[in-house]
Amino acid sequence: MGHLAFDIAHLLAGGLLLVSFMMIYQDRMFALLHVFALHALVLSLSVAWQAYNQGAPHLYVTAAIALVFKAGVIPVALRRIVQQLGIHREVETVVGIGVTMLAGIGLSALSIVLMLRVTENADSFAREDLAFALSVVLLGLLMMVTRRNAVSQVVGFMSLENGLILAAAGARGMPLVVEISVAFSVLIAFIVIGVFLFRIRERFDSVDVTALDDYREDHR
Amino acid sequence: MTAVELATLISAALLALGPCAVLAGHRPWVSGAVYSISSALCVGIAALGAAGLFTRTLDSSVALPLGLPWIGSHFQLDALSAFFLVILGIGGSVVSLYGIGYGRHEHDPLRVLAFYPPFLGAMALVLLAADAFTFLMSWEVMSLLSWALVLTHHQKEDTRTAGYVYLVMAGFGAMALLLAFGLLAGSGGLYGFEVMRGVQRTPLMAAVILGLMLLGAGSKAGLAPLHVWLPLAHPAAPSHVSALMSGVMTKVALYGFIRVIFDLLGPSAWWASPAVIILGSLTAVLGILLAMMERDLKRALAYSTIENIGVIFAALGLAMAFRANGMTAAAALAFTAALFHIFNHMVFKSLLFMGAGSVLTATGTRDLDGLGGLIHRMPVTSFVVLVGALAISALPPLNGFASEWLLFQAVLMSPAIPQDALQLMIPAAGGLLALAAALAAAAFVRIYGVGFLGRARSEAARTAVEVDRFSLTAMAVLAGLCVLAGVLPGMVIDAISPVARAVLGGQLPVQGNEAWFKIVPIAEARSSYSGMLVLLFVAFSASGAAWAVHRLASHRVRRSAAWDCGFPDANPITQYSASGFAQPLRRVLGADILGAHESVWMPAPGDKSPARLTVTVDDPIWRTVYSPIGTTVFYVATRMNGLQFLTIRRYLSLVFLVLIVLLVGLMLWA
Numbered sequence: 001m002g003h004l005a006f007d008i009a010h011l012l013a014g015g016l017l018l019v020s021f022m023m024i025y026q027d028r029m030f031a032l033l034h035v036f037a038l039h040a041l042v043l044s045l046s047v048a049w050q051a052y053n054q055g056a057p058h059l060y061v062t063a064a065i066a067l068v069f070k071a072g073v074i075p076v077a078l079r080r081i082v083q084q085l086g087i088h089r090e091v092e093t094v095v096g097i098g099v100t101m102l103a104g105i106g107l108s109a110l111s112i113v114l115m116l117r118v119t120e121n122a123d124s125f126a127r128e129d130l131a132f133a134l135s136v137v138l139l140g141l142l143m144m145v146t147r148r149n150a151v152s153q154v155v156g157f158m159s160l161e162n163g164l165i166l167a168a169a170g171a172r173g174m175p176l177v178v179e180i181s182v183a184f185s186v187l188i189a190f191i192v193i194g195v196f197l198f199r200i201r202e203r204f205d206s207v208d209v210t211a212l213d214d215y216r217e218d219h220r
Numbered sequence: 221m222t223a224v225e226l227a228t229l230i231s232a233a234l235l236a237l238g239p240c241a242v243l244a245g246h247r248p249w250v251s252g253a254v255y256s257i258s259s260a261l262c263v264g265i266a267a268l269g270a271a272g273l274f275t276r277t278l279d280s281s282v283a284l285p286l287g288l289p290w291i292g293s294h295f296q297l298d299a300l301s302a303f304f305l306v307i308l309g310i311g312g313s314v315v316s317l318y319g320i321g322y323g324r325h326e327h328d329p330l331r332v333l334a335f336y337p338p339f340l341g342a343m344a345l346v347l348l349a350a351d352a353f354t355f356l357m358s359w360e361v362m363s364l365l366s367w368a369l370v371l372t373h374h375q376k377e378d379t380r381t382a383g384y385v386y387l388v389m390a391g392f393g394a395m396a397l398l399l400a401f402g403l404l405a406g407s408g409g410l411y412g413f414e415v416m417r418g419v420q421r422t423p424l425m426a427a428v429i430l431g432l433m434l435l436g437a438g439s440k441a442g443l444a445p446l447h448v449w450l451p452l453a454h455p456a457a458p459s460h461v462s463a464l465m466s467g468v469m470t471k472v473a474l475y476g477f478i479r480v481i482f483d484l485l486g487p488s489a490w491w492a493s494p495a496v497i498i499l500g501s502l503t504a505v506l507g508i509l510l511a512m513m514e515r516d517l518k519r520a521l522a523y524s525t526i527e528n529i530g531v532i533f534a535a536l537g538l539a540m541a542f543r544a545n546g547m548t549a550a551a552a553l554a555f556t557a558a559l560f561h562i563f564n565h566m567v568f569k570s571l572l573f574m575g576a577g578s579v580l581t582a583t584g585t586r587d588l589d590g591l592g593g594l595i596h597r598m599p600v601t602s603f604v605v606l607v608g609a610l611a612i613s614a615l616p617p618l619n620g621f622a623s624e625w626l627l628f629q630a631v632l633m634s635p636a637i638p639q640d641a642l643q644l645m646i647p648a649a650g651g652l653l654a655l656a657a658a659l660a661a662a663a664f665v666r667i668y669g670v671g672f673l674g675r676a677r678s679e680a681a682r683t684a685v686e687v688d689r690f691s692l693t694a695m696a697v698l699a700g701l702c703v704l705a706g707v708l709p710g711m712v713i714d715a716i717s718p719v720a721r722a723v724l725g726g727q728l729p730v731q732g733n734e735a736w737f738k739i740v741p742i743a744e745a746r747s748s749y750s751g752m753l754v755l756l757f758v759a760f761s762a763s764g765a766a767w768a769v770h771r772l773a774s775h776r777v778r779r780s781a782a783w784d785c786g787f788p789d790a791n792p793i794t795q796y797s798a799s800g801f802a803q804p805l806r807r808v809l810g811a812d813i814l815g816a817h818e819s820v821w822m823p824a825p826g827d828k829s830p831a832r833l834t835v836t837v838d839d840p841i842w843r844t845v846y847s848p849i850g851t852t853v854f855y856v857a858t859r860m861n862g863l864q865f866l867t868i869r870r871y872l873s874l875v876f877l878v879l880i881v882l883l884v885g886l887m888l889w890a
Contacts, residue, residue, distance in 0.1 A: 094869070110880070114887040138880075145873040153869075 012046035013132035040070030129170025136163030234341030259316035266309020272302030296350035321690030382452035396436035440473035454522035459577020467570035496537030503530030504656035548726030557626035575605035588798035619705035
C-alpha cells in the first residue's frame with residue numbers, strides 16, 4: 001500500500017475525529033444534527049476508502065449503509081421529531097463547552113498514546129485507524145454524559161457507533177454479517193429511542209431527562 | 221469394567237436415586253427402600269476402595285463426555301481416592317442403615333430422601349474427580365445438597381439462620397477453591413490434575429495456594445476461624461444427616477486439602493507449615509473448650525468435630541514440615557496419623573451423632589439438662605455411645621488412642637528438624653494438642669455423665685424407650701469398628717501405607733507381622749504400642765477384680781437406696797447440671813478465651829422470688845471476626861444504597877469514568 005493511500009486513510013479518520021470535536025462544540029440542536037450528518041458522511045468516505053484499499057467489496061455495503069441511514073434517514077427523522085415535539089432548540093450542557101473540549105483533547109491524547117503503545121506489532125494502517133476510532137468512541141461517550149437533553153444523548157450514542165464501525169473497518173476480516181447486525185442494531189436503537197422520546201414527551205411535556213429523574217424521586 | 225468406571229457408575233446411581241424417590245412419592249415403603257439401596261451402593265463404594273487399597277489395582281482413569289464441551293469430565297482412582305472412598309463407603313452405608321429406622325420419624329420424608337442419596341453420590345464424585353472442573357462442580361453439588369438437607373426442618377427460625385450462614389461460608393470456600401485451582405493451572409491453562417502435578421511453582425505461589433486451600437477446604441472442614449457454620453448447621457439437620465456431614469463431608473474437605481497440598485503442589489517450603497500446625501492446634505483447643513461449655517448435645521458434638529479437624533490439620537502440618545526437610549519416614553508417620561485419625565473420627569463421630577439422634581427420638585430434647593438416667597431406659601444405645609465416648613476421648617485400647625499416639629510419636633520426632641523455629645514451635649503445638657485431648661475426655665465425661673447417668677431430669681427422659689433395631693445395629697457396627705481398629709491398629713496402618721507411599725514416597729514399616737498386634741512406627745527401641753495387650757490387661761484385671769470382690773467378700777447383691785448426701789429431697793435437679801459440671805473449666809480457661817461471664821441476680825430483701833445465676837459463653841471468633849465483618853458490610857451497603865437512585869446521566873458518567881480509569885491503567889501498565 002502506497003504512501004498516498006495511507007495518508008488519505010489518515011486524513012479521513014482524522015477528519016472523523018475533528019467532526020466529533022465539532023459536535024461537542026455545537027450548542028444548537030439543528031446545527032448538531034447537521035454536524036452529525038457530516039460525521040456519518042466522513043465515516044462512509046473513510047470506510048469506502050478502506051474497502052477500495054483492502055479490496056473488500058463488502059465494506060462498500062457498510063459505507064452505503066452509513067451513508068443512507070446515518071447521513072440521511074436518521075438526521076432527517078431526528079429533525080422531524082424535534083420539530084414535531086417542539087423541543088427546546090438549545091443544547092443544554094452540564095459543564096461549559098470549553099471544559100468539555102479540554103476533556104475531549106485529553107481523551108484523544110489518552111487513546112492515541114494507549115493505542116500506539118498496545119498495538120506495536122500491528123500494521124501502521126490499522127494502528128492509526130484504531131487510535132482514531134477509540135478517540136471517536138470516547139468523545140461520543142463524553143457527549144452522552146455532558147448533555148442533559150435526550151436528543152443530544154441519542155446523537156452522542158450514534159457517533160459512538162460510528163467510531164465502532166471505523167474500528168471494525170480498519171481491523172480487516174470483520175465479516176459482513178457483523179457489520180449488518182451492527183447497522184441494524186443502531187437502527188433499532190434509534191427506533192426504540194424515538195418511541196421513548198415520544199412517550200417522555202407525552203408524559204412530561206419535555207425531553208429533558210431530568211424530568212424523568214424528578215418523577216422517580218417523587219416515588220422513592 | 222475397571223474399578224473407576226464402576227465407582228463412577230455407583231455415584232451416578234446414587235445421584236439418580238434422589239429423583240427416583242421423588243417420583244415414587246409418599247408411598248410408605250419409599251423411605252426404607254431408598255435408605256436400603258443407598259446403604260447397599262455405599263457398601264459397593266467401600267468395597268471398591270478397599271479392593272483398590274489391598275490389591276493395588278489402582279491408577280485407572282476414565283474420561284466422560286460430560287460438562288464442558290471438548291474438555292469433558294475426568295475421573296481416576298488412585299490410592300488417596302481409594303482410602304477416602306472407604307471412609308465414604310463405610311460412613312455412608314452405616315448411616316443409611318441407621319436412616320432406615322430413623323427416617324420413619326421424619327414428618328415429610330421426601331424432604332430428606334430427595335437430597336440424601338445424591339449427596340452421597342456427589343461426595344463420591346469429589347473423591348473421584350481428576351480435573352479441576354469436575355472437582356469444583358462435584359464440590360458445589362455436594363455443598364448445595366447438604367445445604368438443602370440442613371434446611372429439612374425449615375419451619376424453624378434457627379434452621380433458616382443456620383442454612384444462611386452455611387450457604388455464605390460454602391460460597392466463600394468455593395470461591396477460595398476456584399482461585400486456588402486458577403493458580404494451580406498447568407501450562408496452556410489446562411486443568412487436569414495430571415498436568416498440574418508437573419508444573420514448577422515459586423515458594424511464594426505455593427504459599428498463596430496453601431492459604432487459599434486453608435480457606436476453601438478449611439471452611440468446609442471446620443477450621444477456625446471458619447468453623448462458625450458447623451455448630452449451627454449440624455444440630456439443625458436431621459441426625460443421620462449430621463452424622464454424615466460431620467463424619468464424612470468434613471473428611472471430603474480434608475481430601476481436597478490433601479489432594480492439592482500434598483499431591484498437586486508437591487513439597488513446599490518449610491516456613492509454610494507452621495501456619496497449618498498453629499491453626500490446627502488452636503482450632504483443637506478452641507473447639508473442645510466450646511464443646512465443654514455447650515448444653516445442647518448435638519452442638520457439643522459439632523464443636524468436638526471442630527476439635528478433631530484441628531488435630532488432623534495439625535498432623536498434616538507436621539507432615540508438611542517433615543516433608544519440606546526431606547524426612548520421609550517422619551512425614552509418613554505424621555501423614556499416617558492424620559489419615560488414621562480421619563478414619564477414626566468418621567467412625568466415632570458418626571456413632572455419637574447417631575446416638576444423639578436416638579436420644580432425640582426417644583426424648584424429644586437435645587438439652588443435656590433435660591436428660592439423665594438414659595442408661596436404664598436405653599441400655600444398648602447407652603452402651604454403644606459409651607464406646608464412642610471412650611474412643612473419642614482417646615482411651616486405650618480403642619481406636620482414638622492409637623491415632624493420637626501416632627500423632628504424638630510424630631511430635632516427638634521434631635528435635636530432628638533443622639530449623640529452630642519449628643523445633644520450638646512443634647512441642648508447643650504438641651502441648652496444645654495434649655491439652656485438647658485431655659479436655660476432650662473431660663467434655664465427654666460431662667456429656668455422658670449428665671446425659672446418660674444419674675437420674676432423669678425430665679418426664680421425657682424418665683419415659684424414654686429404646687430405639688428400633690436398624691438404628692441399634694448401625695451404631696453397634698461402628699462401636700465394633702472402634703474396638704477393632706483400636707485392637708488391630710497395625711492392619712489400619714498397613715491399609716494406609718499405599719496412600720503414604722503414593723503421596724509422600726515413603727511409608728511406615730509393615731505392621732502386620734509384629735507379635736501381639738503391636739505397632740512399631742519407627743523402631744522397637746523407641747516406641748511400641750499394642751492395643752490387644754491393653755485390652756487383655758483391662759479384661760483380665762477387671763474380671764479378676766470383680767471375681768475377687770464377689771469371691772472373697774460377699775456373694776450377695778445388695779440393693780438399697782442411694783446415699784443422698786444428707787439431703788432428704790431426692791429431686792433430680794439436685795444432681796450436677798451440665799453447666800455446673802463445666803464450671804471449673806469455665807472459670808479457669810473460659811473467662812479469658814471464651815469471654816465466659818457469670819452474673820448473679822439477687823431479689824430484694826423481702827422479695828420471695830428465687831435468685832438467678834446467668835452464664836453467658838460466646839464464641840470469640842464471632843465477636844472478633846464476624847461481627848466486625850457484618851458491621852462493615854452493612855455500613856458499606858447502606859452507603860452504596862445511594863447508587864440505586866442516581867440519574868441516567870450519572871450512571872453513564874460512572875461507566876465512562878471506570879472506562880477511562882481502566883484505559884489509563886492499561887496505558888501505564890502496557
